[in-house]
Amino acid sequence: MNTSLGAAAPTGAIVIDQVSKTFDRGDDVVRALVDVNLTFQEGTFVTLFGPSGCGKTTLLRILAGLEEMTAGTVSLFGETPAQAARAKNVAWVPQSAALLPWLSIRSNILLSQFVNRAADRMPAGDRKRIPEDPDKVLAELGLADFAHARPAQLSGGMRQRAAIARGFVQGAPLMLMDEPFSALDELTREAIRLRLLDVWEKNRKTVVFVTHSAPEAVLLSDKVVVMTPRPGRVHRVVDIDLPRPRSRAILESAAFIDKVREVQSILREGWEADE
Amino acid sequence: MNTSLGAAAPTGAIVIDQVSKTFDRGDDVVRALVDVNLTFQEGTFVTLFGPSGCGKTTLLRILAGLEEMTAGTVSLFGETPAQAARAKNVAWVPQSAALLPWLSIRSNILLSQFVNRAADRMPAGDRKRIPEDPDKVLAELGLADFAHARPAQLSGGMRQRAAIARGFVQGAPLMLMDEPFSALDELTREAIRLRLLDVWEKNRKTVVFVTHSAPEAVLLSDKVVVMTPRPGRVHRVVDIDLPRPRSRAILESAAFIDKVREVQSILREGWEADE
Amino acid sequence: MIRRETLLRVVAPLLVFGALYLGWEWVAQNLKSILPPFANIIAEFGKRPLFYLDNLGVTLANALVGFAFGAGSAVLLAVLMVYFGFLRMAIIPVALLLNVTPVVAISPALIVAFGFNAVPHIIVASVAAFFPLLINAMTGLSAIDREAHDVFRALSASRTEVFLRLRLPSSLPHLFAGAKLSITSAMVGSVVSEFMGTSKGLGATIVLATNFLNLSQMWAAIFLSALTSLVLVGIVTLAERLVIRW
Amino acid sequence: MIRRETLLRVVAPLLVFGALYLGWEWVAQNLKSILPPFANIIAEFGKRPLFYLDNLGVTLANALVGFAFGAGSAVLLAVLMVYFGFLRMAIIPVALLLNVTPVVAISPALIVAFGFNAVPHIIVASVAAFFPLLINAMTGLSAIDREAHDVFRALSASRTEVFLRLRLPSSLPHLFAGAKLSITSAMVGSVVSEFMGTSKGLGATIVLATNFLNLSQMWAAIFLSALTSLVLVGIVTLAERLVIRW
Amino acid sequence: QDISPERCALNKAPGEVIFLTSFAYAASTGILDIVAAKELGLYDALCIDLTIQPGGTNIQLVSANTAQLAGIGGPSDTMVGIDNGAEIVGIATYGNVGAIEVITMAGSGIETLADFVGKTVGYKGAVAPQFSAMFLDNGIDPETINWVSVGFDPSILSNGQVQGLGAYKSNEPRALEAQGFEVTEWDPNAFGIQSNFNTQIANIAFAEANPTVIEDFLRATFKAYAWMNESPDNLDQALQWAAELSTAGYDIDTSRVRYNTEVALVADSLPAGMALGQQSVAQWQPEADMLERFGLVQNKPDVATAMSTVYVDAIYDDAGALIWPAP
Numbered sequence A, B: 001m002n003t004s005l006g007a008a009a010p011t012g013a014i015v016i017d018q019v020s021k022t023f024d025r026g027d028d029v030v031r032a033l034v035d036v037n038l039t040f041q042e043g044t045f046v047t048l049f050g051p052s053g054c055g056k057t058t059l060l061r062i063l064a065g066l067e068e069m070t071a072g073t074v075s076l077f078g079e080t081p082a083q084a085a086r087a088k089n090v091a092w093v094p095q096s097a098a099l100l101p102w103l104s105i106r107s108n109i110l111l112s113q114f115v116n117r118a119a120d121r122m123p124a125g126d127r128k129r130i131p132e133d134p135d136k137v138l139a140e141l142g143l144a145d146f147a148h149a150r151p152a153q154l155s156g157g158m159r160q161r162a163a164i165a166r167g168f169v170q171g172a173p174l175m176l177m178d179e180p181f182s183a184l185d186e187l188t189r190e191a192i193r194l195r196l197l198d199v200w201e202k203n204r205k206t207v208v209f210v211t212h213s214a215p216e217a218v219l220l221s222d223k224v225v226v227m228t229p230r231p232g233r234v235h236r237v238v239d240i241d242l243p244r245p246r247s248r249a250i251l252e253s254a255a256f257i258d259k260v261r262e263v264q265s266i267l268r269e270g271w272e273a274d275e
Numbered sequence C, D: 001m002i003r004r005e006t007l008l009r010v011v012a013p014l015l016v017f018g019a020l021y022l023g024w025e026w027v028a029q030n031l032k033s034i035l036p037p038f039a040n041i042i043a044e045f046g047k048r049p050l051f052y053l054d055n056l057g058v059t060l061a062n063a064l065v066g067f068a069f070g071a072g073s074a075v076l077l078a079v080l081m082v083y084f085g086f087l088r089m090a091i092i093p094v095a096l097l098l099n100v101t102p103v104v105a106i107s108p109a110l111i112v113a114f115g116f117n118a119v120p121h122i123i124v125a126s127v128a129a130f131f132p133l134l135i136n137a138m139t140g141l142s143a144i145d146r147e148a149h150d151v152f153r154a155l156s157a158s159r160t161e162v163f164l165r166l167r168l169p170s171s172l173p174h175l176f177a178g179a180k181l182s183i184t185s186a187m188v189g190s191v192v193s194e195f196m197g198t199s200k201g202l203g204a205t206i207v208l209a210t211n212f213l214n215l216s217q218m219w220a221a222i223f224l225s226a227l228t229s230l231v232l233v234g235i236v237t238l239a240e241r242l243v244i245r246w
Numbered sequence E: 001q002d003i004s005p006e007r008c009a010l011n012k013a014p015g016e017v018i019f020l021t022s023f024a025y026a027a028s029t030g031i032l033d034i035v036a037a038k039e040l041g042l043y044d045a046l047c048i049d050l051t052i053q054p055g056g057t058n059i060q061l062v063s064a065n066t067a068q069l070a071g072i073g074g075p076s077d078t079m080v081g082i083d084n085g086a087e088i089v090g091i092a093t094y095g096n097v098g099a100i101e102v103i104t105m106a107g108s109g110i111e112t113l114a115d116f117v118g119k120t121v122g123y124k125g126a127v128a129p130q131f132s133a134m135f136l137d138n139g140i141d142p143e144t145i146n147w148v149s150v151g152f153d154p155s156i157l158s159n160g161q162v163q164g165l166g167a168y169k170s171n172e173p174r175a176l177e178a179q180g181f182e183v184t185e186w187d188p189n190a191f192g193i194q195s196n197f198n199t200q201i202a203n204i205a206f207a208e209a210n211p212t213v214i215e216d217f218l219r220a221t222f223k224a225y226a227w228m229n230e231s232p233d234n235l236d237q238a239l240q241w242a243a244e245l246s247t248a249g250y251d252i253d254t255s256r257v258r259y260n261t262e263v264a265l266v267a268d269s270l271p272a273g274m275a276l277g278q279q280s281v282a283q284w285q286p287e288a289d290m291l292e293r294f295g296l297v298q299n300k301p302d303v304a305t306a307m308s309t310v311y312v313d314a315i316y317d318d319a320g321a322l323i324w325p326a327p
């Protein structure tokens, strides 16, 4: 399926062009992604949505430069993933919080400043990154009182918020989040979702987000990319035209519920077509 | 809150009467459950629903005889939890599948026959347990082809189905399931949910089920017990009067969606009242 | 990729062993009384194969019997320690003390106590084998899956059932890891104990050779004991592969 | 509950040590040439405290210097091995072979090579300290959180940065576990190496005492070395508590 | 200074010289005399910077020149070492009779050598060829005896752990007698096995490069030997020095008996016309033959090169008196 989200693909966009990825597994070959084409404008909140094994993580890792693609090209605002990573222009928020247990929360979220200083010395014109004030970010995410705590002293939800804070503090124009809430329980998850929505609507970085949850995808996104597995393909891109800013109230709205149902049935349709 | 689900509490029922539980944690004391009163008739599918830490697991463990209550009494069809466990009258399905990796799937689900043989020698009249044919159960849960596989060869969803099969094969009149699907992704989860519904509607054991997911609770249950934390109490018991047998189609029905929304808002209401 | 990996796995150690060989020969040429030429060591085996086989047999027998006792009692104690907290707290300090005692120093006292037979050598081998397996067995027997244990408890499985059907199989990987350490220790203990109290075995062979500067014989015995240890570890690894198939 | 636990933790080992003490005294009374009465051992320390202190000093110094070298090179090698697969495959077989070789047997050769000074004893202590730390350091340095590593990689952190900010702190628990094994080995190695080539140190004291049938002195030195090992392990544990506070 | 400046310079040239004792600081000839000479300052007087170390693998250490001088059991040990490639040479031999024997408990039922068959007999280090020869010459295969390597505690014999024990004539039998036991001694000499005891060895290259050091080492040592024989007080002084060196409860009374026994063995076996330490091919040859007979050497030993008479001969005048002071 060839899906293009914009006629033009200027510098100010993310362009994923004919990307494929196969893994060697012993004698076997796993086709994780096949001919993925996607284009997003800057400032879009995109969610990759699909069943387990459809290649969401793989695609995200390719964007972060953590994985080489087998074929195709990716442009992140004019840079290759490797170049973007070298300039610290991509913030990576992993599935588990992956905080460093020996550092305070504040030191943890400042990680991007401690490493790869070469990127900080790039000519100002080349720099697309505007690091944010860590204390402001901590406050926005409700962690102000825990700046000097160790990760072990925090609950799972708070740790996950710290991992998101680390991403925001980096100030990269592109933020990649791989199921950042999957380890949390439903209520905590709902709260942190609304926090993310709130903070994001204030700064509108480009985000590529991965989730298994249709309500989560619909609540947060401008665009939901529904994928199908075996091999991983883009099945359909759904525009979420709900008004912004969105708040908890939207969860009860008919438009929201319809959108969730639509996304779910598209997912099921892709899944069944595939079986 | 004093919640009673039936006027009479005969032998053929589960009666939880003024149950409290506190944990010693060093110098601290955690009140996990406070004055819980619940009564369910035989053959009911009950779901404990509530945020993390509200004591769902604790209550379930008390029913299974895995945890001593601090105050109160429990009657499982006339037996104490300890007596019921001794007679193998309670099937426990844990959060992770917890299969024994060195046994085949078939041997795993026969576990209840290998241990505590004394219970099998009880007078036939005292026995409330009707063990089921393992091959039939495996077939019902779509595992017939994997009877001789090792757990490591199965996917997460299949392993979880095997754990449920183990519970069914035991044939106990009461089945306790603690978030048995929480480790699975949404689509697998939906599929396995429907399987469980299907199998359960055929044999109608009494089930006490724990989940974080409102749709899951509503889809499966006759009664949803909404709990609140700090300390853990029963906030409200919601009757789910959707017709049975239920199928995937119900997921799209307005009645279902309304019920889910109702359960969610009751949860939120309990949560907010508490904060 | 896999091909290259395999190649590396063979070539890399060969290179290091080659370098070690060259260093060895240099020393053998220039400092004659420290190391014999490597060829002489090999020649030793050719010259008196039966002599080395006999002595190896004695040492190996003591090591294996010692391993059987030491490992057996370690596993048994570990089982008891899992069930009786009192025992755990009682035994661990003693085991620690035993572990930090230079057993070689005690071996003369053992010979005095038990006489000139295999017993003192077997005891040293047992003591050496005991500690690594005790620690690993304890870890293994304690580290069972909590949720699987709940399933057993909810069925009112007896302690014996939990032990046989859950604890023991769960601990097998740890037991094998411990056995690998343990059998090496038993072999080294057996050799070292033979430095005194016997004229048979690789340890005695080493001592005799050392007294008269028979370097080839000394190193032949040392290498033979080291290689035997490696083979024993290999056998345990093989047994592990056969037993642990999940 | 906690009270009872603490009590048990003290009483249980005391009971076992008490039983061992009674057994010891029985042997000391009935088989005089095997064990001396325990009181005599204690009296030894009172009689010549400086003598024991001096010899302990020598042994301890060798053990600590040996530990520093052995542990240092083990960690260094482990670091290199994490980064260079080639080195890993090259070193491990050699390290394994070294580990199964009875070092005591080689200690005469070391004295021949390095003379009558601290060097051969330090080498034996180093070799003994090397292996446990190598294995633990390798495990620790390799076992980093994959997701944290991804975060570093997505920031294009340099290898040095990943090492200093992720690998090293992550591996500290393993490094300390290795250090505890390693320092015990170094101490035992130091004692055993002194069986020959010196007249100073606890090992030499044990040998001299054995030669002249001075059982009290022999056991006093053995216990002193064992207790010192325990103290060293205690110090490492303390350091661990101070360093690992998360 | 009991030495000429030129010779003193020669003796100082090699720097520290290490001597390894054959067994700790035991009261044996070849050990106690060296301890005494050192304490008396005789080595210093001859400009030798001598360090005494309790030995271990003496042949190896001297062969490697890690130590330059050492005492070992006797000519046999020297020749077996040389056969294995050791670069050592015998520079002096004290006793012209065996110092070792097998002992058994009186009344243990061992009445003839044939009774040893199947019995357990302890040895130290290695089974001495003298023992093998004694049994073989009397028609008993030594392989039929269960030889075990033992330590230095003779109570294993009185306690019955071994039925026979390889022993020093001067030590274990005396110690057991002192404890009131009666022992039977099986002396290879009595069975016609000629041997010697206590050979001092030196590294060949070192000896050839520093002949004066070897000579003056022997000179100072034998001077101390004579000094100890002069009076019981001197001997006790020497024993005291040894006791201080060995940290392990030196039993001076036992040691005195031991030393005197050995001195008597040395004196009684001294061939006519020879002085202390002097040796000859004739004296070593029986041991060489014995080694060859038992296949304990791969090549026929060359006695003439295994030992050297030049050093020890140089310290005596024509009358056989020790030349002191040194030239």
Ligand SMILES: Nc1ncnc2c1ncn2[C@@H]1O[C@H](COP(=O)(O)OP(=O)(O)OP(=O)(O)O)[C@@H](O)[C@H]1O
Pocket (backbone or CB within 6 Å): A023, A024, A025, A030, A031, A032, A050, A051, A052, A053, A054, A055, A056, A057, A058, A059, A232, B185
């Ligand atoms: N390193 C790897 N080696 C081999 N196969 C891999 C590797 N990583 C991923 N795969 C395979 O690629 C496919 C896509 O995996 P991916 O992790 O991207 O899926 P996903 O959509 O993120 O799934 P999930 O929802 O379970 O996280 C799967 O079949 C997976 O098994």
Ligand SMILES: Nc1ncnc2c1ncn2[C@@H]1O[C@H](COP(=O)(O)OP(=O)(O)OP(=O)(O)O)[C@@H](O)[C@H]1O
Pocket (backbone or CB within 6 Å): A185, B023, B024, B025, B030, B031, B032, B050, B051, B052, B053, B054, B055, B056, B057, B058, B059, B232
């Ligand atoms: N063994 C224990 N010791 C001390 N406190 C405990 C123990 N088990 C549970 N608790 C506490 O009791 C409370 C209830 O825990 P429980 O596990 O029953 O909650 P839950 O509803 O199952 O939560 P979740 O959804 O996270 O599984 C929590 O505050 C928990 O910290």
Ligand SMILES: [Mg+2]
Pocket (backbone or CB within 6 Å): A056, A057, A058, A178
């Ligand atoms: Mg994924």
Ligand SMILES: [Mg+2]
Pocket (backbone or CB within 6 Å): B056, B057, B058, B178
């Ligand atoms: Mg729970």
